[in-house]
Amino acid sequence: MTTLTATPQVVTPIPSLSSSPTPSPDPSRLPTPNGIRPTVNRQSPSPSPTPTAGTASPLALPKTDQYYIRGSLPNTILAVSVISAILGAIAATGLTSAAQPLSQYIAGSWARPQLGIYIAAVAIFHLLEFFTTAGWNPQKLSIDAFLLNNGKQYHYAHALGLTEYFLVSIFHPQRFGSRLAATPWLILGKQHPTQKLRMAQLTAGESVTIIMVGSQIIRSLAMIQAAQSFSHIVKNKKHDDHTLVTHGIYSWSRHPAYTGFFYWAVATQLLLGNVFSTIGFIVVLSKFFSNRIVDEEVWLVKFFGDDYVRYRTRVGTKLPFYFSA
Known part of the structure; x- marks a missing residue:
């Protein structure tokens, strides 16, 4: 009789796309290519492995032996x-x-040009949501970082805004050639009596575009400065890498990401010349962020205690209709 000896199976480690400071999941629950689960020594933790070709640094994609990176x-x-x-x-x-x-x-x-600017602004917004997460918060990176599944209400709001724009274009196109659209809102320079200076004026559309771009910068900068402390979802559990950020733009507003999004969203409707949608955006977003900030700050006070209470007293939200301010 011939005795068959089982050949030991080698479990291939699964490369990770990020290096999170939070504890790794139980290896026994991770899937493996051959179906065999690795045994776990729960008596003493194993030392941290030295990075190899199958692991990744916090911001790098996993390496492989199948090709060599050129380095350019x-x-x-x-x-x-x-x-x-x-x-x-x-x-x-x-x-x-x-x-x-x-x-x-x-x-x-x-x-019209404003429609093209609006479409580009929406696309750039979702790209920057992913870019800032990928560059400064890779532990939370996923397809959801694009915020394309940001709730039905978000898509309904933009759809209603476009609907108003097209209806006005069909039935009342004179609005886009009205005196208001051509009236300058900002005057950057004035004619000096002794100098031949040209008066620099911005139309309403140009002014709104500047506000929209500035608001986008505020939101993206807030995500960059908060880094791993930023999350698209309100957290009810404090992680080791969650710190209280009070410097930079957070010294101007304690919720700059919300503030930036509010002005950005309202500016998109002003750019399209929408009246009803602009009013709707202001009312709905004001109420939404008011409730969200109240809920989020309950947890922030639990996480950071008196430090956040003093910070909240010192720094406002800069939202114009923050009902609970």
């Missing part, structure tokens, strides 16, 4: 997302240029 481009999650966006923009620009005669025929009078 950073092998990071942020670099991949930026390159993808650039290539997508180049492709979209080329296709748009090729289809320009057709688009002019189909678009007609409603294809």
Whole structure:
């Protein structure tokens, strides 16, 4: 009789896309390629392994023995997302240029510059949500970081805004050529009697565009400065890497990401010339952020105690209709 000896199976470690300071999940619960679960020594923790070809640094993609990195481009999650966006923009620009005669025929009078700026602003907003997470908060990086599944109400709101824009374009296009649209809101320079200076004026659309871009910068900067302490979801549990951020833009507003989004969203509707949608955005977003800030600060006080209470007393939200301020 021949005795068969089982050949020991080697379990291949699964590379991680991030290096989180929080405890790793139980290895016995992780799937493995051959179905065998590794045994866990619960008596004494094993020392931290030295990074190998199968592991990844906090901001780098996992390495592999199947190819060699040339080194001319950073092998990071942020670099991949930026390159993808650039290539997508180049492709979209080329296709748009090729289809320009057709688009002019189909678009007609409603294809105004502000509509193009609005569409670009929305796309850039979602890209920057992913970029800032990939670059400064990779532990929370996932497909959800694009915020494309940001709730039905978010998509309904933008759909209603576009609906109002198109209805006005069809039934009352004179609004876009009205005196209000051509009246300068900001005067950057004045004619000096002794100097030949040209008066620099901005139209309403240009002013709103500046507000929209500035608001986007505020939100993205807030996510960058908060880094791993930022989350798209209100947390009811404090992690080891969650710290109280009070410097930079957080010394101006204690919720700059909310403040930036509020002004950005309202500016998108002003840019389209919407009246009802602008009012709706202001009312709904004011109530939403009022409730969200109240709920979030309950946990922040539990996490940071008197430090957050003093910070909240010293720094406001800069939201114009914060009902609980």
